[in-house]
Amino acid sequence: MNNFVFYSPTEFVFGKDTEKQVGALALKYGARRVMIVYGGGSAVRSGLLDRVKQALREAGLTFCEMGGVQPNPIDTKVYEGIDLCRREEVDMLLAVGGGSVIDTAKAIAAGVPYEGDFWDFYLGKAQVTKALKVAVVLTIPAAGSEGSGNTVITKVDGLQKLSLRAPMYLRPVFSIMNPELTYTLPPFQTACGVCDMMVHIFERYFTNTSDVEISDRMCEGVLTAIVKEAYRIRQNPQNYGARANLMWAGMVAHNGTCGVGCEEDWASHFLEHEVSALYNVAHGAGLAVIVPAWMTFMAENHPQKVAQLAARLFEVPVQEDLHEMALACVSRLKHFFRYMGLPVSFKELGIENPDIPLLVRKLHENKGPLVGNYVKLTPKDSEEIYQLAL
Numbered sequence: 475m476n477n478f479v480f481y482s483p484t485e486f487v488f489g490k491d492t493e494k495q496v497g498a499l500a501l502k503y504g505a506r507r508v509m510i511v512y513g514g515g516s517a518v519r520s521g522l523l524d525r526v527k528q529a530l531r532e533a534g535l536t537f538c539e540m541g542g543v544q545p546n547p548i549d550t551k552v553y554e555g556i557d558l559c560r561r562e563e564v565d566m567l568l569a570v571g572g573g574s575v576i577d578t579a580k581a582i583a584a585g586v587p588y589e590g591d592f593w594d595f596y597l598g599k600a601q602v603t604k605a606l607k608v609a610v611v612l613t614i615p616a617a618g619s620e621g622s623g624n625t626v627i628t629k630v631d632g633l634q635k636l637s638l639r640a641p642m643y644l645r646p647v648f649s650i651m652n653p654e655l656t657y658t659l660p661p662f663q664t665a666c667g668v669c670d671m672m673v674h675i676f677e678r679y680f681t682n683t684s685d686v687e688i689s690d691r692m693c694e695g696v697l698t699a700i701v702k703e704a705y706r707i708r709q710n711p712q713n714y715g716a717r718a719n720l721m722w723a724g725m726v727a728h729n730g731t732c733g734v735g736c737e738e739d740w741a742s743h744f745l746e747h748e749v750s751a752l753y754n755v756a757h758g759a760g761l762a763v764i765v766p767a768w769m770t771f772m773a774e775n776h777p778q779k780v781a782q783l784a785a786r787l788f789e790v791p792v793q794e795d796l797h798e799m800a801l802a803c804v805s806r807l808k809h810f811f812r813y814m815g816l817p818v819s820f821k822e823l824g825i826e827n828p829d830i831p832l833l834v835r836k837l838h839e840n841k842g843p844l845v846g847n848y849v850k851l852t853p854k855d856s857e858e859i860y861q862l863a864l
């Protein structure tokens with residue numbers, strides 16, 4: 475196990491009706507003027523936004539708001555938010571939504587006190603040293619942004635989708651997680667969330683670091699629970715217990731707990747980010763296409779941990795031929811994704827002829843000559859994985 479620092483100060487307030495506490499919590503964390511950030515309208519239609527505003531008013535807080543954040547959020551909305559926050563002298567961003575909304579709020583939070591262009595942080599040209607506070611009312615378990623210090627934004631000019639890690643400044647101060655808020659999710663969005671959280675665990679599980687038994691077993695345990703709860707939700711979308719477990723799983727999958735002490739991989743995410751940047755597909759659906767292809771490549775090149783996952787998650791009988799076990803893992807995973815209504819190839823994703831040379835070029839321009847750690851992918855390897863996803 476490697477040395478590590480794990481700092482995760484977010485206060486999670488979990489359960490039914492917890493959004494009513496948003497005003498009291500915002501006060502507790504020192505807010506005076508709040509900006510509510512939300513998406514394309516689901517929080518308006520469900521009445522959640524009104525309840526949040528009411529709770530803020532009852533706490534004596536004033537607020538402004540910015541809606542219209544789209545999935546795969548873009549830089550132009552961040553600039554709009556930074557301007558608004560400065561004009562309105564906001565001191566806390568309250569994201570009401572999923573990963574796209576939270577990531578936009580985080581980008582704004584970092585951008586407001588910074589004199590330069592917020593995109594400098596994503597390019598690695600500047601470090602975040604100050605940020606407004608970010609708080610969350612979560613409506614979809616998926617990206618795990620409610621517990622992570624990360625944000626992912628796409629620059630419209632050049633379709634560059636980049637992530638920024640600044641856990642000391644951008645982890646939400648509090649996240650409200652009411653599983654009932656997820657009842658309104660379309661099944662496809664639930665499925666995308668399931669895939670995304672599973673892959674957040676894979677990125678940590680597929681490591682060459684030795685002596686990571688705790689991480690391995692936590693990863694396998696959370697993955698087993700996710701698959702079980704996903705089946706239950708598919709059968710009954712209003713199953714509170716299943717929704718609650720899935721919501722917590724999404725947080726556990728990505729706040730760092732499952733990967734402490736491990737060298738993490740992240741190649742599948744980077745391969746996918748190019749796909750969602752170029753074709754604007756849902757991140758979780760893109761991952762359902764990329765990950766089986768990545769695992770198939772690993773079956774040939776480094777099957778060990780994929781074989782272990784096959785045995786422990788999908789109960790594939792242990793045998794000497796690790797390649798065979800790894801392929802069995804791919805086949806079971808695809809079966810599960812299909813059951814959830816997810817695509818498992820570019821074709822099923824609606825992209826008949828992906829521009830693979832462009833995907834490969836942008837991936838390695840953005841992420842360097844070698845991508846990932848479990849196997850460090852060269853451009854030729856990346857091309858092969860995109861081909862396997864056809």
Ligand code: NZQ
Pocket residue numbers: 512513514515516517543544545546547571572573574575577613614615616617618619622624625626655656657658659660663666667670728743757758
């Ligand atoms: O925009 P609205 O109308 O709210 O609709 C959203 C959106 O269309 C809808 N939705 C959310 N909650 C709902 C709901 N519909 C009905 N009822 C509800 N309760 O779901 C759609 C998807 O929302 P989005 O926020 O885009 O989903 P998700 O949480 O999957 O976030 C995806 C983004 O997060 C990034 C992804 O790349 C993508 O841009 N990621 C962020 C990470 C992070 N910050 O740590 C890590 C991830 O790996 C990921 O890359």
Ligand code: ZN
Pocket residue numbers: 617670671673674743757
């Ligand atoms: Zn993800």
